[in-house]
Amino acid sequence: MNNIAETVFTYRSYSLEDTEQLAAELAASAEPGMVIGLDGDLGAGKTAFSQSFARHLGVQGIVSSPTFTIIKEYEGRLPLYHMDVYRISLQEADELGLDEYFYGQGVCLVEWSRIIADLMPPRHLHIAMETCGPDERLITVTGSGEPYGEVCRGLIQKWGNER
Secondary structure, three states, X not given: OOOOOEEEEEEEEOOHHHHHHHHHHHHHOOOOOOEEEEXXXXXXXXXXXXXXXXXXXXXXXXXXXXXXXXXXXXXXXXXXXXXXXXXXXXXXXHHOOOHHHHOOOOEEEEEOHHHHOOOOOOOEEEEEEEEOOOOOEEEEEEEEOOXXXXXXXXXXXXHOOEO
């Protein structure tokens, strides 16, 4: 049974710039071992969010979705392990040894994390992106356990419970 407390922050983005503000805030709070799951429909902005997050983490150069390579590693203020598990099964993901990344010294950003929900650490940050219009997104950030609940509380303190 999962008794890990969850803290939820809801953010309404009306532009790429709004989404980048959220990504920048999360990158600023990133610590070694941080795990972020990122979900949303195709075109919801997962890759755009990931690119902004990486840029604000100090990653230089182009960050692209690792759709076919599954995991790309980048150097920034902290190592960034950008994963895209859209094209693999839960069993294939399990065989990748993701725990080495999840419990390492970098930041893991996992696109399509719902596919491997059973493999995600119990304590992590989850971001769900929902398309509400051509440029509008409803972004729900859920912190499961600490320090992720604290990250969400910081967002709530900065922008209110719903921005």
